[in-house]
Amino acid sequence: MELKGKRIVITGASSGLGREIMRRMLSAGARVVGVARNTEPIVREFGEKGAMAISCDVSDPRQLDAMLEEAKGLLGGIDIFFSNAGFGYYGPIGGADWEKIDKIFKTNVYAPIYTLEKLTEGGGTEPLTFVLTISGLGKMVLPGFTLYDSTKFALDGFVRTYRMEKPRNVKIVPVYPVALFTPFFKKAGGNDTPMPLMARQSPKVTAFIIEMGIRAGVRSIYPSLVFIIRCLLARVTPADVLVQLVEYPRFLAWKKRHGITEKGSD
Numbered sequence: 001m002e003l004k005g006k007r008i009v010i011t012g013a014s015s016g017l018g019r020e021i022m023r024r025m026l027s028a029g030a031r032v033v034g035v036a037r038n039t040e041p042i043v044r045e046f047g048e049k050g051a052m053a054i055s056c057d058v059s060d061p062r063q064l065d066a067m068l069e070e071a072k073g074l075l076g077g078i079d080i081f082f083s084n085a086g087f088g089y090y091g092p093i094g095g096a097d098w099e100k101i102d103k104i105f106k107t108n109v110y111a112p113i114y115t116l117e118k119l120t121e122g123g124g125t126e127p128l129t130f131v132l133t134i135s136g137l138g139k140m141v142l143p144g145f146t147l148y149d150s151t152k153f154a155l156d157g158f159v160r161t162y163r164m165e166k167p168r169n170v171k172i173v174p175v176y177p178v179a180l181f182t183p184f185f186k187k188a189g190g191n192d193t194p195m196p197l198m199a200r201q202s203p204k205v206t207a208f209i210i211e212m213g214i215r216a217g218v219r220s221i222y223p224s225l226v227f228i229i230r231c232l233l234a235r236v237t238p239a240d241v242l243v244q245l246v247e248y249p250r251f252l253a254w255k256k257r258h259g260i261t262e263k264g265s266d
């Protein structure tokens with residue numbers, strides 16, 4: 001797919017992976033609107049390159065409605081939508097905290113599903129490519145990330161089912177990045193959140209591979225070769241068990257540092 005002149009919206013464009021996707025799309029000659037709650041970093045970094053920014057908390061459907069209207073008004077339509085905003089929690093499950101569960105599901109799961117439905121409601125024949133940042137954790141489990149993992153598994157299930165019923169003019173492209181060097185882990189559990197050892201990548205490289213995948217028109221994007229090999233191995237070996245042998249002790253050490261015992265905080 002040629003990207004020059006395409007009308008593109010990217011959520012989570014102020015930081016990490018979304019920021020690098022934004023950079024690449026602008027370089028490719030696309031017309032781009034970046035979305036985040038705090039748009040100041042988008043304007044500061046990309047304003048002079050012609051990027052537009054809309055402030056929106058994607059966990060609120062009214063703000064999503066308003067953002068989509070504004071983006072369509074600014075661009076005259078949307079050819080590619082990157083649903084990328086998301087966050088994680090690192091820590092033990094338990095405590096029956098409804099607010100916490102609600103917040104992560106609203107942001108990571110409800111927002112992309114609702115956005116796609118809004119973009120396609122009423123039918124229409126205009127082509128739409130909906131690129132959805134899932135995660136390697138939509139395919140594998142990692143201790144400490146129970147809630148986050150469950151949101152990404154939900155998205156993976158959504159994509160697989162949606163593909164069976166979707167309109168012909170809509171293409172959905174799930175992306176499964178591995179651990180990225182972005183502020184994600186720090187935000188999830190503090191400075192000492194262990195980054196998974198198995199596969200790590202820079203957001204720049206990931207964004208480059210995403211761009212290549214979209215240009216080539218692939219169905220799904222797996223930006224890490226290591227993760228592709230892991231997925232193949234998982235079909236014939238207990239690959240997840242091997243990951244747990246390494247990652248579970250690191251989670252226990254993090255809990256100990258944070259004074260969290262099996263019965264709760266000290």
Ligand SMILES: NC(=O)c1ccc[n+]([C@@H]2O[C@H](COP(=O)([O-])OP(=O)(O)OC[C@H]3O[C@@H](n4cnc5c(N)ncnc54)[C@H](OP(=O)(O)O)[C@@H]3O)[C@@H](O)[C@H]2O)c1
Binds near residue numbers: 057133
């Ligand atoms: N980092 C990783 O290892 C990794 C691996 C696989 C997948 N992912 C996925 O990649 C995506 C981007 O993560 P990242 O690593 O780039 O994290 P990041 O650096 O923390 O960036 C997150 C972005 O999402 C925005 N955002 C968060 N909550 C939002 C909300 N309620 N409304 C609107 N925007 C919101 C943030 O901007 P504001 O705070 O200003 O709103 C920011 O621009 C996420 O979906 C994440 O799950 C990350």
